[in-house]
Amino acid sequence: MNVDERRPSVPTGTSRRGTTGRPIPLVVYILAVGTFTMLTTEFIVAGILTQLAADLEVSVSQAGLLITVFAAGMVIGAPLMALLTLRLPQRLTLILALAVFAAGHVVVALGTSLQLLLAARFATALATGAFWAIAGVVAAKSAGPGMASRALGIINAGGMLATVLGVPLGAFASQYFGWRGSFWGLAGLAVISAFLIARHVPGNLAPHSAVSIRKEISALRSARLWLVLAACATTTGGVLAAYSYISPLLIDGTGFSAPAIPLVLIGFGVGSLIGSLVGGRLGDAHPHLLTLIAPAASTVILLAMCLLSDLQLPMIILIALLGFFGLGANPILASLAIAYGKNAPTLASSLTVAGFNAGTVVASWAGGKALESSLGSIGPVLLGASVAILTLIPVIALSVIAKRGARQDLLPASSS
Secondary structure (H helix, E strand, O other), X not given: OOHHHHOOOXXXXXXXXXXXXXXXXXXXXXXXXXXXXXXXXXXXXXXXXXXXXXXXXXXXXXXXXXXHHHHHHHHHHHHHHHHHOOOOEHHHHHHHHHHHHHHHHHHHHHOOOHHHXXXXXXXXXXXXXXXXHHHHHHHHHHHXXXXXHHHHHHHHHHHHHHHHHHHHHHHHHHHHHOHXXXXXXXXXXXXXXXXXXXXXXXXXXXXXXXXXXXHHHHHHHOHHHHHHHHHHHHHHHHHXXXXXXXXXXXXXXXXXXXXXXXXXXXXXXXXXXXXXXXXXXXXXXXXXXXXXXXXXXXXXXXXXXXXXXXXXXXXXXXXXXXXXXXXXXXXXXXXXXXXXXXXXXXXXXXXXXXHHHHHHHHHHHHHXXXXXXXXXXXXXXXXXXXXXXXXXXXXXXXXXXXXXXXXXXXXXXXXX
16 A cells, blocks of 8 residues: 555545635536436336236336446446547536436337347446546546535435435326336436536536546546445445335335335435435544444345334335435545545546446345345345445445554654
């Protein structure tokens, strides 16, 4: 491990005294509109899974591949597109990403075969990964020192708002206009988001980085960055393993009717929205404490869901708490990654997107297998608990490294 690995610097956008009192720039909220659109499409399939499977005449687990393949596209697309668009102006890249996103949703809305839908979802995910990575860097830089976690918390909250409004509204709309109507609506939202980006994001922003691709890739030597990425994968994988197949559990195990599912999902969305805002606000001052609490609480909540799956009120509460703790640490992890990426913030940001979605790829695929096992609808939740607890390994390691660095910083210069 290099010398600088032993002395973790305060993450970009953090301060040892906590968050500053400066207001968040308007551009951060504009970018959050885009992430709202992007995360709606990632989660919306969970709310319309049974309807979509019936229309395409495939099994629920096969339809769940639409979640898996989208996450796979994000894993590949985020770092790849971050490198390929290094020389393009940031505003242009964001607009192009939204244009591809809109086109992909039109294809899905018109498609009749699962294979075509999978291909369109993969292409759409490439654009989504590029948007998320670049939006995070623009937001962190726009907010300035001491405000990165808070700005990224707002960006993340835009995505979480999708689970409060976008996903339930999409599920409601699918009951009246069919599941295809949800994808037409997302295509329209992408066009609106592109207009807002074109109007409010400054056009004179520099390309993502003035350094070479080789120097960008040099950020991968950071051991702490890889620990953050491991935490990104397991914390999101644990939640999404359960959430991707929550509809069968709520219908078959808890006894909710299909029309009631969107209302239950609103609880998850509200919890994740509040969790992102709280995590973003407190993360600059207490990053390592919060990244320890979140996965520990998520594991307990998922185990409680297994035990109380036949009780409606406890399940509603537990799903809301899962949203709060399960996704609340994401903006903190993103801020840490940008800091540990040093001179390659765009690549580091894109790798967190890849990390979050790598966990989703594996967990949603494994969740489908668990659903088909003898465990039935409880299987994905048990799997989620097993994955979530693994997050404690990298976040404990990061905390130990940070404490060692803090102690060394207190030593006299002659002793270091």
